[in-house]
Amino acid sequence: MQVIPPPADGQWRAREADRLPCSSWLAQFYRRRHGALLGSGTAALELALQQLGVMPGWRVAVPAATCHQVVAAVLNAGAVPVIIENAAELLLSPAALAPHVHGLDAVIAVHQYGLPCDIPALRRQLGERVPIIEDSAAAWDFNLPGAARTITSLGHGKPLDIGGGGALFGDTPVDAEIDVWSPGQRSRVRPASSPALSIHALPALVPAVATAQARTRRLRQEVPELLARLRENGLEPWAAEDAPMPSWQFIPIRTRDPLLFERLRYSPHAEALGVCAPAAIALRELPMLGRRGEVAQGPQPSLDLHRSWVLLEPFAALDQPQRLEAWAGGQR
Known part of the structure; x- marks a missing residue:
């Protein structure tokens, strides 16, 4: 240094x-x-x-x-x-x-x-x-x-x-x-x-940087193939055209159908794969806001954000390919 x-x-x-x-x-x-x-x-x-x-x-x-x-x-x-x-x-x-x-x-x-x-x-x-x-x-x-x-x-x-x-x-x-x-x-x-x-x-900062670099390097190398497998199983992982490669703290998967959300979120394999959902309480409902905040009117909000996506823990998915296939393959 x-x-x-x-x-x-x-x-x-x-x-x-x-x-x-x-x-x-x-x-x-x-x-x-x-x-x-x-x-x-x-x-x-x-x-x-x-x-x-x-x-x-x-x-x-x-x-x-x-x-x-x-x-x-x-x-x-x-x-x-x-x-x-x-x-x-x-x-x-x-x-x-x-x-x-x-x-x-x-x-x-x-x-x-x-x-x-x-x-x-x-x-x-x-x-x-x-x-x-x-x-x-x-x-x-x-x-x-x-x-x-x-x-x-x-x-x-x-x-x-x-x-x-x-x-x-x-x-x-x-x-x-x-x-x-x-x-x-x-x-x-x-x-x-x-x-x-x-x-x-x-x-602790120097080893933490080394860990972050190694983690991100592996994810950027291996997650694209994982995303392809998810799409082959009919799922819709997050994607954006011409965007830089994510560093993948989580892999968000869109669930436009509430029944799909239920199947993915509460699958027998969900816990092992680190599957969770965005927080159920929206920012606009925070008690701390009181009358001090403002909810801007814009594109139609998702009134049920935590059921619009599920979040997949990437390392758990990469390290358990058979379990991932059982979790994702059940959606076909």
Whole structure:
């Protein structure tokens, strides 16, 4: 790892100084120049909004098919989450965003389940005024230009997994507001925010990156054949024309027929294959929203998202081909 000297102003303690080279080293994997290591992905998203100039009343687009913590970060930043219905495709699309472009102050583009959200297309639609935050918590090794900041989570089950934490990346320094002790803390004009990742977690990053790289390499080599087998059995795995290769946190399979959903979700082989469904509670129903959020009107929403798709765990499917055939073949 390249060693980069600590900031010239001396505000970082000696035992904190290794954060800077470590975060810069990690940033290169997200095609960014600078990084900041934080206590959670939610904290990283809040910090990204602050750095983009969030103000009370900002309207921030959030795709409906994503984690509730994305909404929590927007609310914590004092902004208004605008839930954009995108359940039919799982990702925020230009078509879903189009009716709301002129009323937005920022957009959060989520690579849900390791699928590539088309950020360049969103950027072309939004123009240069509205910033995009790229949420790569469920993805690894995408290079999609157009976002002002990129955030990720380092929690359990994520492609980059050290058991907890988060990170923020950008092309300008992004670590100024991290809450690390400094001699001038009592004289700050405003409190520091976004707790830093524990320095004891830093040694876990290098092996976690190696694991993420190896995992993604195998999936991109082997999943295409798996998808072909699913299609041969009459199933409809997620696909998009001209999209980068997903990193496949899950393989989503569309279930247009409720009976097909029931057969796949509750098959005797489902547990062994890691089959699950998107969360049953939609973001628009979150109690935390109260009257502080907005559900944007757009393409006809899927009122039953968790029955529109099933999610297949890719390694379980690759490692158990006979069980996969029994699970998928029963649909013919």
